[in-house]
Amino acid sequence: MNLDDFAAAMANICSHSLVAPGRPLVWTIIANPKAGGFTIGSRWKRHYAALKTYMEKAAVNPLREDAGPSRAALDADPGRGSLGRLGLVPTTGPGTAGKIVKALLDDAVSAHGGKQSPFNLILTAGGDGTSLEALTALYAAPAALRANFGVLRLPMGTGNDGADGRELESVLGRLIYPSNIEYARAVRLTTATPRKGPFLAFNILSVGLDAFVTHMTNKMKGKLPGDSYKLWVDIASLLYDRIYRVGPMDVSAYDEAGRQVESFDERVLLLAVGATGHRSYGSNKRILPDDRNVCVVEQMSLFRKVALKGLFTTGEHIHKPESKLFNAHRVEFRGENPILAQMDGETVLLKPEDFPAAIELTELAIPVLK
Numbered sequence: 001m002n003l004d005d006f007a008a009a010m011a012n013i014c015s016h017s018l019v020a021p022g023r024p025l026v027w028t029i030i031a032n033p034k035a036g037g038f039t040i041g042s043r044w045k046r047h048y049a050a051l052k053t054y055m056e057k058a059a060v061n062p063l064r065e066d067a068g069p070s071r072a073a074l075d076a077d078p079g080r081g082s083l084g085r086l087g088l089v090p091t092t093g094p095g096t097a098g099k100i101v102k103a104l105l106d107d108a109v110s111a112h113g114g115k116q117s118p119f120n121l122i123l124t125a126g127g128d129g130t131s132l133e134a135l136t137a138l139y140a141a142p143a144a145l146r147a148n149f150g151v152l153r154l155p156m157g158t159g160n161d162g163a164d165g166r167e168l169e170s171v172l173g174r175l176i177y178p179s180n181i182e183y184a185r186a187v188r189l190t191t192a193t194p195r196k197g198p199f200l201a202f203n204i205l206s207v208g209l210d211a212f213v214t215h216m217t218n219k220m221k222g223k224l225p226g227d228s229y230k231l232w233v234d235i236a237s238l239l240y241d242r243i244y245r246v247g248p249m250d251v252s253a254y255d256e257a258g259r260q261v262e263s264f265d266e267r268v269l270l271l272a273v274g275a276t277g278h279r280s281y282g283s284n285k286r287i288l289p290d291d292r293n294v295c296v297v298e299q300m301s302l303f304r305k306v307a308l309k310g311l312f313t314t315g316e317h318i319h320k321p322e323s324k325l326f327n328a329h330r331v332e333f334r335g336e337n338p339i340l341a342q343m344d345g346e347t348v349l350l351k352p353e354d355f356p357a358a359i360e361l362t363e364l365a366i367p368v369l370k
Contacts, residue, residue, distance in 0.1 A: 020119035032126030037156030097133035127157025159283035183364035208270030211340035253328035267299035289315025
């Protein structure tokens with residue numbers, strides 16, 4: 001993989017983009033060079049083939065004289081300047097993506113209000129962690145500033161559950177064909193402990209068994225070969241009950257108008273809330289396979305866990321009696337035992353003093369290129 005080749009191809013496509021016609025366009029590509037889409041040879045080969053195809057398609061559009069890389073990308077280039085001139089910033093560790101978006105927001109403040117305020121296109125090229133950092137920083141900005149931004153999440157990670165498409169071909173067309181900005185919700189976790197949270201996710205926020213799988217995958221990342229998430233799904237079926245006691249959980253769910261839609265007190269194995277339905281995690285595990293955005297799975301025997309765990313890949317788990325799916329805007333829950341929560345691949349341990357806790361949808365806040 002050559003990051004310069006990726007940056008050059010993306011810059012070529014962006015310079016012929018039809019995004020935000022009539023306004024100056026500045027782009028910033030936030031790329032994690034350690035993401036699977038760059039480091040796994042077969043994936044990079046497929047991605048680069050898609051880039052070459054879309055460079056040819058983009059050439060049909062006129063070259064935009066009003067488009068170029070952002071000042072933040074130029075300033076962030078730590079090397080010879082070639083990546084910055086192409087609008088790409090490689091991440092060097094946790095926090096990089098958030099810092100770049102904050103720099104873009106600072107630049108937008110100085111330009112805000114002018115007749116030709118530029119439109120800022122943010123392209124994340126990494127895994128869920130990269131997009132989580134970038135979107136969290138953008139979410140914190142005032143709405144008037146966010147109106148000058150658009151986000152496109154390229155599927156350059158290993159799982160790509162939070163990207164705007166599972167294959168690069170399905171995403172690049174939004175740059176070279178007419179597109180619109182649609183605002184998306186985040187999912188927010190709040191706790192009873194004032195300094196603990198709030199926590200945001202932009203795909204799925206969940207508590208329980210799957211958060212344990214995420215936690216152990218993160219701990220062992222780089223130490224185990226292959227798909228360590230799949231390995232930990234298998235291990236978690238055996239170990240989870242020995243590490244975390246699955247006790248009763250009091251759950252109440254409400255719609256956007258505040259009307260209660262569900263209420264139960266059961267032993268909950270996992271509770272997952274998506275920004276919408278039709279969402280996956282753990283490299284395309286289809287936990288929310290239809291229009292409903294909440295999935296609750298009750299505790300079950302070890303034999304039953306082993307028998308059913310494969311169904312989450314296909315979404316067939318929703319037909320089993322242990323599963324409960326519904327739509328909700330806010331889900332409140334409390335329990336007597338510690339439990340892990342995960343937010344797009346990042347985890348936090350919730351303790352009894354953190355309850356009651358709530359997972360809720362935010363306002364429409366993230367400008368996504370559609």
